[in-house]
Amino acid sequence: QSALTQPASVSESPGQSITISCAGTSSDVGDYNYVSWYQHHPGNAPKLMIYDVSKRPSGVSTRFSGSKSGNTASLTISGLQAEDEADYYCCSYAGSSTWVFGGGTKLTVL
Amino acid sequence: EVQLVQSGAEVKKPGESLKISCKGSGYRFTTSWIGWARQMPGKGLEWMGIIYPGDSDTRYSPSFQGQVTISADKSISTAYLQWTSLQASDTAIYYCARRKPVPGGADYYMDLWGKGTTVTVS
Numbered sequence: 001q002s003a004l005t006q007p008a009s010v011s012e013s014p015g016q017s018i019t020i021s022c023a024g025t026s027s028d029v030g031d032y033n034y035v036s037w038y039q040h041h042p043g044n045a046p047k048l049m050i051y052d053v054s055k056r057p058s059g060v061s062t063r064f065s066g067s068k069s070g071n072t073a074s075l076t077i078s079g080l081q082a083e084d085e086a087d088y089y090c091c092s093y094a095g096s097s098t099w100v101f102g103g104g105t106k107l108t109v110l
Numbered sequence: 111e112v113q114l115v116q117s118g119a120e121v122k123k124p125g126e127s128l129k130i131s132c133k134g135s136g137y138r139f140t141t142s143w144i145g146w147a148r149q150m151p152g153k154g155l156e157w158m159g160i161i162y163p164g165d166s167d168t169r170y171s172p173s174f175q176g177q178v179t180i181s182a183d184k185s186i187s188t189a190y191l192q193w194t195s196l197q198a199s200d201t202a203i204y205y206c207a208r209r210k211p212v213p214g215g216a217d218y219y220m221d222l223w224g225k226g227t228t229v230t231v232s
Contacts, residue, residue, distance in 0.1 A: 003154070034218035038155075045114075045223040046155070046205065057221070089155050093218040097160055097169040101147070104154035 004029065004090055004102035011108040017078040020105045022090030023071060028100050030071035034093035037066060037075045039086045040104075046089065050075060077107075085109045112136035114144075114206050114224035121230045122196050129192035130227045132206030139187035140164040143209035143216055146180060146191050149226070150202045160209065161189055196231045203228050 005023040012018045022029065022037075029035055037050040048057050050066035053073060063078045073092070077084055090102040117131040132144060145160035159170040163182040170180070182189040191204055204227050207220035 003156070006154075032218070036219035038220075038223075040155075043225075045225045046207070046220075047223070048219065048221050051210075051217070051219040051221075087154075091155075091157075091219070097143070098171055099145070099157045099160075101155040101157055 002100070004092060004100055006088075006090060006102035006105045008103070009106040009108065011110055012080055013110045014080050014082060016080050017076060018080060018107065019074050019076045020088055020090075020107070022073040022075070022092075022102045024073070024092050024100070025071055028092040028094040029068065029073050031095070032093045033068065035066065035068055035073040036091045037064075038089045038091065039084075040089060041086045049088075080109050082109050112222060114208060114222055116204075116206060116224040116227045119228040119230070121232070124195075124197055124231055126196050126231075127192070127194050128196055128229065129190050130204060130229065132189045132191075132224050134187045134189070134208065137208075138211070140184045142211040144182065144189040145207050145209060145220060146178075146189075147205045147207065148174075148202045149205065150199075155205070158191070158204075163187075163189065196229075198231050200229060201231045 035053045038046040040046040053068045054066040088105045094100045115133045146158040148156045158174045159180045161168045161180045163184045179192045206224045208222040210217035210221040
């Protein structure tokens, strides 16, 4: 199992939109509609933002959305706010009760 | 309150053993898988493995098979991650997380996380 591939960092101005990609393989992202995204502020517990590719848990802002095409999943954050600045991780089910994470993307809101 | 509470930071020497814990509360611990993830300094999360406390069914990432042991004591709603001989490369923050339980089974994402246990081996 190799880690999913995410950009190391992205940055954008408040109010703008940004998309973070998550590239996997046909054994994980491409094989299952079980991609989840987590927001992580260092020192805190990671927070679930998206599950099953595009579903939002109760309480998560509608500014967060997810999608998938082939072996690549994406997280889009619209109307960026300062509080969105964090590390974001994608995660995919890979079969047999195993999962694989992406390397993480540091989002900077300029 | 539904939560996972992890044990405190540890500082160990190479070759020592260690067992860190993750206690669940506010939900039915025995019917919810608990997973572990590692975050090495300056790096991303890595999936280590997962356990079903009800029957201790355990699955490991190939990268961590044989390197750590995941266990659980359902009587005290606690999962564990342990090492028999630590190395400097085990220095990391370790997170536990609950696989979302659903009636009759489990979903395919982690809905609840602990705040992490920092392990320093030096």
